[in-house]
Every structure is written in structure tokens, then in C-alpha cells.
Amino acid sequence: xxxxxxxxxxxxxxxxxxxxxxxxxxxxxxxxxxxxxxxxxxxxxxxxxxxxxxxxxxxxxxxxxxxxxxxxxxxxxxxxxxxxxxxxxxxxxxxxxxxxxxxxxxxxxxxxxxxxxxxxxxxxxxxxxxxxxxxxxxxxxxxxxxxxxxxxxxxxxxxxxxxxxxxxxxxxxxxxxxxxxxxxxxxxxxxxxxxxxxxxxxxxxxxxxxxxxxxxxxxxxxxxxxxxxxxxxxxxxxxxxxxxxxxxxxxxxxxxxxxxxxxxxxxxxxxxxxxxxxxxxxxxxxxxxxxxxxxxxxxxxxxxxxxxxxxxxxxxxxxxxxxxxxxxxxxxxxxxxxxxxxxxx
Ligand SMILES: [Zn+2]
Numbered sequence: 580x581x582x583x584x585x586x587x588x589x590x591x592x593x594x595x596x597x598x599x600x601x602x603x604x605x606x607x608x609x610x611x612x613x614x615x616x617x618x619x620x621x622x623x624x625x626x627x628x629x630x631x632x633x634x635x636x637x638x639x640x641x642x643x644x645x646x647x648x649x650x651x652x653x654x655x656x657x658x659x660x661x662x663x664x665x666x667x668x669x670x671x672x673x674x675x676x677x678x679x680x681x682x683x684x685x686x687x688x689x690x691x692x693x694x695x696x697x698x699x700x701x702x703x704x705x706x707x708x709x710x711x712x713x714x715x716x717x718x719x720x721x722x723x724x725x726x727x728x729x730x731x732x733x734x735x736x737x738x739x740x741x742x743x744x745x746x747x748x749x750x751x752x753x754x755x756x757x758x759x760x761x762x763x764x765x766x767x768x769x770x771x772x773x774x775x776x777x778x779x780x781x782x783x784x785x786x787x788x789x790x791x792x793x794x795x796x797x798x799x800x801x802x803x804x805x806x807x808x809x810x811x812x813x814x815x816x817x818x819x820x821x822x823x824x825x826x827x828x829x830x831x832x833x834x835x836x837x838x839x840x841x842x843x844x845x846x847x848x849x850x851x852x853x854x855x856x857x858x859x860x861x862x863x864x865x866x867x868x869x870x871x872x873x874x875x876x877x878x879x880x881x882x883x884x885x886x887x888x889x890x891x892x893x894x895x896x897x898x899x900x901x902x903x904x905x906x907x908x909x910x911x912x913x914x915x916x917x918x919x920x921x922x923x924x
Contacts, residue, residue, distance in 0.1 A: 583714045587706035592622050594667065594718055598659050599625045604710060606674065608686050608703050620674040620707065622667070623654050630664020631816050634715055634722035634785075635809060637669075639691050639776060641676025641684075645792045646725025649805040657819070664818040667718060673707060682729055693772075695779035711776070716783040721755055721816055723787070724776050725805060728794015732905075734893045735857050736761050736804040739789040740918075741769030742837060743781035751786035752777075753919065757831065758815035759808040761790065765834045765892060765910065766918050795896035834892055835913035841887030843867045843907040845900035851883070853906065857894050861885045867907050870900065885909055 583590040583604070590604035603619035635653070637646030650670035657666065671677040672691065679685040689704035697708035716722075728734045738756040743749050756764050769778045780787030790808065793801030813819040841863075845851060853868040855861060862885070869880040889909035900906060 583710065585706055585709060585713075586700055587703045588620075588710045590622075590710065590714060592624070594624055594665075595626070596624065597626050599623070599657075604714075606703055606706065608675070610686075618674045618678070620669065621671055622669055624665060624667050625654075625657055625659055625662060626665040627659040628663045630662070630818055631720035632665040632667060632718050633813065633816055633818060634719035635666060635668045635725070636672045636711075636722070636776075637725040638671035638677040639673055639724055640682045640726060640729055641671075641673050641678070642680050642682050642729045643725075643727040643794070644797060645727040645794070645801050645805060646790070647671060647677070648797070648802055649725055649792075649809060652802075652806055653809055662813070662818050664816070665718075666813070666818065667715065669715075672711075672724075673704065675703070692776055693774045695774050695776055696782065708776075708779070712779055712783065716780055716785050719780075719785050721751070721786045721812070722780055723755070723759070723809060723812055724789040725792065725809075726789050727792045727801065728893065728896070730795070731895060731897065732893050733794040733857060733896050734791035735763050735890075736793065736801050737763035737765045737791050737834065737892065738808070739777075739791055740764060740766045741772065741775065741777040741781065742766065743769045743778065745781065745784070748781050748784055748786055750919070752781065752788055755786050755812060755815070756788045758811050759788065759790070760811050760831065761792075761804050761808050763832045763834055763890075763892065764918070765791065766837055766913075768837045791893070831915075832890065833913045833915060833918050834890060834910040835918060836910045839887070841885055841889050841907075841909035841911075842905050843883050843885060843909075845870060845883070845902060845904040845906055846881060847872065848901045849873050849881075850898045851895070851900045851904075851906055852880075852898065853894065855885075855891055855907070857891055859891045861888060861891060861909060863888045887911065
């Protein structure tokens, strides 16, 4: 490939080389305080014979470690002889944020997943988004971006599917999510996050999904669902043998967040005692938990209730909340048939 150069990034990685290769895109950053550093964003390619190319990324948010672990394991496990086609893996996509263990970049404060498609490169984080759009998406036949709840939230183990205008790309992305075979498929209106990675991939005609796998602390089940899910996608695409897939493992619960999510906000700072676990089905008006004032010990606790019925799919993991903390997110379930209808039906 022709070397890639932008205002911040240079990359000489040879994506066409056969075998397994480790390299990097180099993010060059300096500021007025005299900080000047090169951040090597790691890239791994595994290539053998003819077949499709899958793009696998993690560390889009730097404090989400599950996806990074899953891709590290996959990179270690897969040899070129195991595949037909090409795997391009970036296990620490926003490398400065991964280094800092932060959701957003320590360099410019930007959230990479709000920087796409980066038609104007406003800084180093936009430059990473632009690199993805210009150099990586054109190579990809499909892709998965692995997320988790990070330091403050925990999710059910779910694929995350954005709707898009192009019915063919949406259907292929749906099939990818179904092949991943996580216990849940969380569907959102892609028009609600036009600056995200998934809509940028869809705009480039690349079937693409992301995930939310646990969060807060590393749990083995989230890693297992994610690792097996990525392998299922590789098998679905024909990159590894289908005998390596494990797709019989149960029913997918479809979560339809295209029109609304039920959010339980903390109305004031305090200590929140949650009363409901992830994955539980709740009724509208059901008690979510009680919130104690930090300062006024004699103040009766505030009872927080779920505004809508649904499945509890994300939860704030600490008792410490401030005004506006999203303590819970619930989403109503749907059938596969309903999900496959477009938003405007
Ligand atoms: Zn994330």
C-alpha cells in the first residue's frame, strides 16, 4: 500500500503482506507546552490466501479493557494457516487514551467515537478517525468495534447494531450481529450518532457492528462471549472454518432502543443503593433503588423508579452518584422481525 500521511499520522504498514505482521500507525503530537511525542497505534495483520478482510478494533474508548484483551487473545491464538483472507486488528485504536486509561483522549479531550467521519481534522483524535476512514475501512469487507462499560458502567453482554439508510448494509450488519451470537442484540437509530464509528463504516458500505461487553471489572463471561463472538464472525465470513464457531448457544434477546431508552437519573448527589441486577425485566414504576443524601443523614432516602418497562441492560457500578448520573438504562424487547423493519415503518 502507499504510505499514509496526514497532519498527525504516518503509516507505512504493509497491509498486503502475507503471514502475521505487527506494526503501527504513528501519531505525532506536540503542543505549546513543549510536549512532543510519537504514539504508536498498534496494528496486526494476519493474511493467508484469498478471502474477505475483517477489521477488528478495541480501545476506541481507552478505559474499556475487555475488547483489548479479546483481541490480544485472538492475535496470539490465530496463525496464518488457520485462515483464508485477512484479519486487520487494532487492539488499542485510541492509543493515547489507552495509555492514559481514559475514555477520551488526554491530548485534546476528544471522544474518538464522536469524531467520525472527521471530514475536518481538528486534532489528533480526529486524525485517528480520519485514518480509519481513509486507510482502514476501504480495505474491510466487515468489521467489529469492541466496547464495554468502562470504569463507571456495566452492560449486559450484547452486540450493538446501528440502523442506517442503506437497507443492504443494515441487513448485512444485522447478519453479522446475529452471527456474533451474544445473548443480546441492542439496536439503536444510527442517525442518533452520526459521528460514531459504526455510521462511518456503514457510509463506506462496510457491514459493521460494535459490542458492549461487561464493564467496571473484568468478568470472565464477558471475555468469553466476546472472544467466541469474534470467532463466530470470522467463521460466518469464511475466514476460519465453521467448525470453530459456536452458534448453538441459545436465543438472542433483541433490545429495541431505536425510539427510546428508559433512563433512571439520579436527581441529586449521594449514595445509591441499587435494588435490581443487570438482565432483569422490570415494570414501569418499579423501584430501581434508593438514594441517600451524602450530607443530610436525617433526610429520608429518595426512591428512584424505572420510567418504563424493559430489560435492565446497563447499570452504574458505583454507589456514588451525582445529579444526572444515569443509574440504569432499560430497553424494551422486540422480535427479530420488528428489528428488520426500518425505523420509519
Ligand atoms: Zn466505549
